[in-house]
Amino acid sequence: MTKTKWLAGLLIVIFLLASFSGITCAFVKKSSEPSELKVINEAWHTIFRDYVDKDKLDAKKLVQGAVRGMVEALKDPYSSYLDPELHQLELKKLKGKYSGIGAHVTMKEGRLRVVAPIAGSPAEKAGIKAGDIILEINGEPSSGMTLTEAVLKIQGPAGTVVSLLILHEGEDKPVRIEITRAEIKVKSVFTERYGDITYIKLTHFSESTPRELSSVLQDMPKATAGIILDLRNNPGGSLPAVVEVASQFLSQGVVVKVVDNKGQETALEVRKGGLATDLPLVVLINKGSASGSEVLADALRDHGRAKLAGSKTFGKGSVNAIRRLSDGSAIYLTAARWFTPSGKPIEGMGLTPDFPLELEEKELIDWAINYLRANVESKVLAGV
Numbered sequence: 001m002t003k004t005k006w007l008a009g010l011l012i013v014i015f016l017l018a019s020f021s022g023i024t025c026a027f028v029k030k031s032s033e034p035s036e037l038k039v040i041n042e043a044w045h046t047i048f049r050d051y052v053d054k055d056k057l058d059a060k061k062l063v064q065g066a067v068r069g070m071v072e073a074l075k076d077p078y079s080s081y082l083d084p085e086l087h088q089l090e091l092k093k094l095k096g097k098y099s100g101i102g103a104h105v106t107m108k109e110g111r112l113r114v115v116a117p118i119a120g121s122p123a124e125k126a127g128i129k130a131g132d133i134i135l136e137i138n139g140e141p142s143s144g145m146t147l148t149e150a151v152l153k154i155q156g157p158a159g160t161v162v163s164l165l166i167l168h169e170g171e172d173k174p175v176r177i178e179i180t181r182a183e184i185k186v187k188s189v190f191t192e193r194y195g196d197i198t199y200i201k202l203t204h205f206s207e208s209t210p211r212e213l214s215s216v217l218q219d220m221p222k223a224t225a226g227i228i229l230d231l232r233n234n235p236g237g238s239l240p241a242v243v244e245v246a247s248q249f250l251s252q253g254v255v256v257k258v259v260d261n262k263g264q265e266t267a268l269e270v271r272k273g274g275l276a277t278d279l280p281l282v283v284l285i286n287k288g289s290a291s292g293s294e295v296l297a298d299a300l301r302d303h304g305r306a307k308l309a310g311s312k313t314f315g316k317g318s319v320n321a322i323r324r325l326s327d328g329s330a331i332y333l334t335a336a337r338w339f340t341p342s343g344k345p346i347e348g349m350g351l352t353p354d355f356p357l358e359l360e361e362k363e364l365i366d367w368a369i370n371y372l373r374a375n376v377e378s379k380v381l382a383g384v
Helices: 003-016 023-028 037-050 059-072 084-094 147-154 209-218 239-247 292-302 361-383
Strands: 080-082 097-100 103-108 111-117 133-137 161-167 175-180 182-185 189-194 197-202 226-230 254-260 265-269 281-285 307-310 318-324 330-339
Touching: 037 059, 059 080, 059 330, 080 084, 080 147, 084 147, 084 318, 084 330, 103 147, 133 147, 147 161, 189 209, 197 209, 197 361, 209 239, 226 361, 239 254, 239 265, 239 292, 254 292, 281 292, 281 361, 292 307, 307 361
Parallel strands: 197 226, 226 281, 281 307
Antiparallel strands: 080 330, 097 182, 103 111, 111 133, 133 161, 161 175, 189 197, 254 265, 254 330, 318 330
């Protein structure tokens, strides 16, 4: 087999490796390949046969470019191609640390937007807020970048500086912000005591979140009268973790309904043994509450377990999965949609709070403390 013919077949093999374990298996299944792959094969062959600077051709880069192009053609802001370097960065995040500014971002309507900064991160300390638009990264317009490219340019070694041109929501003039990158340790549960009220903030949902939350609930004083669950600026994360967290506050029922690309619905139910299924509860939300935090918030409301207070949420009702490819790269793909226990969609809509409040930071916490205490007192009086 000539080098050209071998390279011509390589792209087809790469595309099939997400489903098959090796090159031999891919060729065995060749008869079931989509006919459209013939065009890709022809393009590959043409490039290696006719391109003038043949010695500059990089087969690996061409393969990655082809896969990236397919994912971008989906026009899905939540699906992206992760080259091997970015895939490794994502794996580090899952393990609980990475180097960067500490902010969750997405592409929405062709603009790079901040979903939420991580609590205590360089991004938050520099004034980055949910809803901010990142216009430039180190002087380069973000409008021409994919989400993957933008993330790679923002992340980098701890101690180095990244310059961002930021347009804050509601403002007309952008500001340039210099942020020193740091190692981001991804703790997800923070707690404070306000007398007999326990305040719990969940910044995101990782594999360690259920364990962190369980520890907090076990350490709560027996005299605790109520819980404030703060999901503001929580961009989501691991769906299994969301179900486990919901199970700490619900005694039974469906947490979320997931519908895959075949239309098959799977109901994820509460796991028994929750530590806070009876305590009065109020949930705080805002425009930075997205995906998994919306799952949790509406599950608690649908089951009559809690009221939502704050402002309307982001509206991301999709489930994403990372599918690793054989060269170390991966596809971050929207693989399903989720619906509330009552069957309502969230995608593009968001959750409207029971108590719409234009209160920020501590002001909303103070409101929640007063709400819970009034609720507890009314129940005590009713019992008398």
